[in-house]
Amino acid sequence: MRTLIKGGTILTTENEFVADVLVDGEKIAAVGTGFPEDGVDKVIDAKGKYVMPGGIDQHVHYSFVYKGSKVRGFETTNACAVGGTTTVIEFVNQVKGKGLIESLEEYNKTDAEGIAMVDYAFHPVMTDPRPEVIEEIPKLAEAGYPTMKLFMAYKGQFFHADDEAIINALIKGKETGITVMVHAENGDMVDFLTKKLIAEGKTGAYYHCVSRPPIVEGEATSRAIYLAEMAGAPIYIVHVTCKEALQAIKEAQQKGLPVYGETCAHYLLFDESVLALPNEEGAKFVCSPALRPKEHQEVLWEALREGWLNAVSSDHCGFDWEYQKHLGMGEGCSFADIPNGAPSVQNRMNAIWTYGVCEGKISKQKFVEIMSYNPARNNGLTSKGCVAAGFDADIVVFDPDYEGVMGVESCLEGVDYSVYEGMKQKGRPETVLLRGKVIVEDAKYVGEKGDGKFIPGAPYCKAYENM
Numbered sequence: 001m002r003t004l005i006k007g008g009t010i011l012t013t014e015n016e017f018v019a020d021v022l023v024d025g026e027k028i029a030a031v032g033t034g035f036p037e038d039g040v041d042k043v044i045d046a047k048g049k050y051v052m053p054g055g056i057d058q059h060v061h062y063s064f065v066y067k068g069s070k071v072r073g074f075e076t077t078n079a080c081a082v083g084g085t086t087t088v089i090e091f092v093n094q095v096k097g098k099g100l101i102e103s104l105e106e107y108n109k110t111d112a113e114g115i116a117m118v119d120y121a122f123h124p125v126m127t128d129p130r131p132e133v134i135e136e137i138p139k140l141a142e143a144g145y146p147t148m149k150l151f152m153a154y155k156g157q158f159f160h161a162d163d164e165a166i167i168n169a170l171i172k173g174k175e176t177g178i179t180v181m182v183h184a185e186n187g188d189m190v191d192f193l194t195k196k197l198i199a200e201g202k203t204g205a206y207y208h209c210v211s212r213p214p215i216v217e218g219e220a221t222s223r224a225i226y227l228a229e230m231a232g233a234p235i236y237i238v239h240v241t242c243k244e245a246l247q248a249i250k251e252a253q254q255k256g257l258p259v260y261g262e263t264c265a266h267y268l269l270f271d272e273s274v275l276a277l278p279n280e281e282g283a284k285f286v287c288s289p290a291l292r293p294k295e296h297q298e299v300l301w302e303a304l305r306e307g308w309l310n311a312v313s314s315d316h317c318g319f320d321w322e323y324q325k326h327l328g329m330g331e332g333c334s335f336a337d338i339p340n341g342a343p344s345v346q347n348r349m350n351a352i353w354t355y356g357v358c359e360g361k362i363s364k365q366k367f368v369e370i371m372s373y374n375p376a377r378n379n380g381l382t383s384k385g386c387v388a389a390g391f392d393a394d395i396v397v398f399d400p401d402y403e404g405v406m407g408v409e410s411c412l413e414g415v416d417y418s419v420y421e422g423m424k425q426k427g428r429p430e431t432v433l434l435r436g437k438v439i440v441e442d443a444k445y446v447g448e449k450g451d452g453k454f455i456p457g458a459p460y461c462k463a464y465e466n467m
């Protein structure tokens, strides 16, 4: 199957130019002009549209289970497709008593393979750092998992990691080029503040942000960086939200340390005031780290422009609002019982385009870099994230003139709310190709279950590039 995308403006991390894209099978065969149309099966007119690489969302949760309830899974990944995201990277918890690779392979068989509608990769989450599991870490590289994550937060939960586990992961991971990622919040500080607030009767959703203020994240971020420095290993800080954490990251980068980080769309677009919304709406915005006072947002945009943070993810996590309210707002419940996470995989790109690019906070080139190109490099997805010959034909034809409103009605995430409800949207993906196959046409999903496949990542990703 050969497809010709004609006359669009190609967006790269460096520039933009009008050209045609010739797709042959699953790959981009050439970018240029004057390609003959004979032998081409399909022509897509992209005049007046942008042609950019499919989004890569390096931080999603399709397998998270909380108090027996599981988030919406890979059966809702058509939401990614219509939002222009063609690859997601899912965090998979190691199952107690099982190895890292075994846990991932089982999860893939039961929950992703044959179901996913966009391509995917995995970050193993080490939850059980026994000696055999530490010894298994170097083997992740060959199995196609070049990253792994540990949770510094959530003291008392099975997935909480202490400093010893992180040190071991950093040292063992370095042997074969594994990038260690951390959720950086001080679990003890959060635990202390949570108990104190509940004892004082401060149990509403708003107190979620009071229980985990910026210093909690600043402390853990700087500690994680010191642990990595001691181990002589790179480190990647997921969902950075505040000045305090950024300060630690900037200082480390100025010292020449291989320290990298991302932020998420909701930290750029919402502040903590939404946690106090009436009628239990605050529960919709309970995610960790918590939303911050408004002054942190401008600093996060600056961090993206300056390269201190190199990606914007969704941290997508599809629990129903009904369920969040039920667990967190009943008799004897508190903010600490509300399942964490906000669904936003569908509108990650639309929201950052509308409120980032259209409002002049970032350039179109930066958009491509943080939404697609860097996430591919961070995770060893060497065939993804660029509209150029030889890359996978994961392509978004983006209509910049569309105007609409985001909300649950147009959302395929399968969740009963959208954090972006009622917010205006400028531009949208009109046509989306996944490895050469059109999966979105006229902004409607037209693909099939199982179109997406597992893409193994190569080790020694971006975090190792200057080592």
Ligand SMILES: [Zn+2]
Pocket: 059, 061, 315
């Ligand atoms: Zn997350």
